[in-house]
Amino acid sequence: MPSTTTVHTLTAATLLVACATAAAQAQVVKIGVSGPLSGANAFAGKDNENGVRLAVEELNARKMHIAGKPVTFELLSEDDQGDPKAGVTVAQKFADAGVGFVLGPYNSGVAIPASRVYNDAGIIMSTVGTNPKITKSGYNNVFRIVASDNQVGSSVAAYAARQLKLKTVGVIDDRTAFGQGVAMEFTRQARASGIKVAGHEFTTDKASDFASILTKLKAKKVDAIFFGGYAPQAAPMVRQMRALGMKDVKLLGGDTLCSPEMAKLGGDAVGENVLCAQGGAMLDKVAAGPAFQKRYKERFKVAPDVYAASFYDQTMFIAQAMKAANSVDPSVVGSTMHNTSYKGVVGNYAYDAAGNMKKSAVTIYTFRNGAPVPLASY
Structure with missing residues (x-):
């Protein structure tokens, strides 16, 4: 019969192996936010970031599994200053950090040059930039989550x-x-x-x-x-x-x-x-709007501004597409998003081949x- 000390040693070793196996199976999905977190439009950048943060926290609370492995969503936020050069630098930084999905940029002038970096790195970019040029480059993983100019x-x-x-x-x-x-x-x-x-x-x-x-x-x-x-x-x-x-x-x-x-x-x-x-529509005029406003205000102590709900919705759509595709690979997730839809707080999200919303009320x-x-x- 093994001694008590031996049993304890074996139990501890078994637990260590189990923990190591679980850690090896866990997947970390990095979600980036690019927006003006300083300067005159910082109020908008922070609002957008908060929308993504709320979604990430709610997704992590659900303890999702994709392809049989637990998934943790990690938020990385960078200040692009509303400046095209800074936006390209942020895009490269995200690419180097292994970010697969980026919410932003907020400004069209930043989104246009940054989209090329994201495309080359295989990163999904979801922007509220409204200039039509953003979705005319033929990039498969660029999505405009609001109406265009x-x-x-x-x-x-x-x-x-x-x-x-x-x-x-x-x-x-x-x-x-x-x-x-x-x-x-x-x-x-x-x-x-x-x-x-x-x-x-x-x-x-x-x-x-x-x-x-x-x-x-x-x-x-x-x-x-x-x-x-x-x-x-x-x-x-x-x-x-x-x-x-x-x-x-x-x-x-x-x-x-x-x-x-x-x-x-x-x-x-x-x-x-x-x-x-x-x-989109006014939050207090849509079915899911008041509940979103309540959760947002409880979390951040301020009311949501223009696009917090849109950033929240797109983050949730990305997670839904991961579940449907049984993959966290951005190229697979992007293809799934082009072929499915998502009912969000603001409305229904469905994209054409260029990445524009098929229908977006103004x-x-x-x-x-x-x-x-x-x-x-x-």
Whole structure:
């Protein structure tokens, strides 16, 4: 008969072998987030990161198994500063770290050059960048998880013509890939709808003084100004419009203006004079929205902003595709995502061959009491 000491030694050795075997079988899936975590758009970058973080935490709580092995999701987040060069550096860093799936970038100008790095590394990139060029490179693993500039810009123009009955507009863009793209689509559709585009002015995504270009458009007696750019510029712009006596001139924009940050930065100058278009539906108007808002606020102590739910949904879709494919290989998962769909918080996610949403509603919003309020959907 073995001694007690021998039995204990054998038991300990058996446990060590079992633990080593389990560790060897475990799979770590690295999920990267690329976005502006510093600078003027840091509020959006952090909101997007939080959406992914919430999904990762919920997935890990489920203790998923894929191909018979336990899976742990690991979140890696990097600040791309909303800058194309920094975004490419982040993409290479993720590739070197063995990241298979990236949520972001937030900015179109970052997503366009970064997509090539992700494609070459076999990484799935899921972006809210709306410039149509993002999905025109023929990369199989690039997904746009919201409506494109074509849909957003044209929806604002259609609303301006049909509901607002605008006759003359001015256009300003910040020369970023996003700003130029959405302004171009608005201009195209506005003219097709019979609206006169009286002038097109340019600024940058770092500017804060718009008096000169606003004065030019005021002289042309515009009914509204469409701004292709971001909230940190749109907010001072609308304040300066008021200071120049343009209180009856509406400010129109894309999804980047549909944020509580717009009202926070613009104060009482932001109200029903500001209208914007965002892909998807208002969270409190969809079935799963309130529950998501509650979980998000309990976890992060703030309400979700524009795209937290979209980033959350896409992370969950990736996990669903892994289960369906019985694989964590990005190429296999990407192929599965192209051939399946996912019912998320915001809506139904299904992609065409280029990586665009097959169907993505666009909602027009205005502002009341410092918050975006939906007016119509297209």
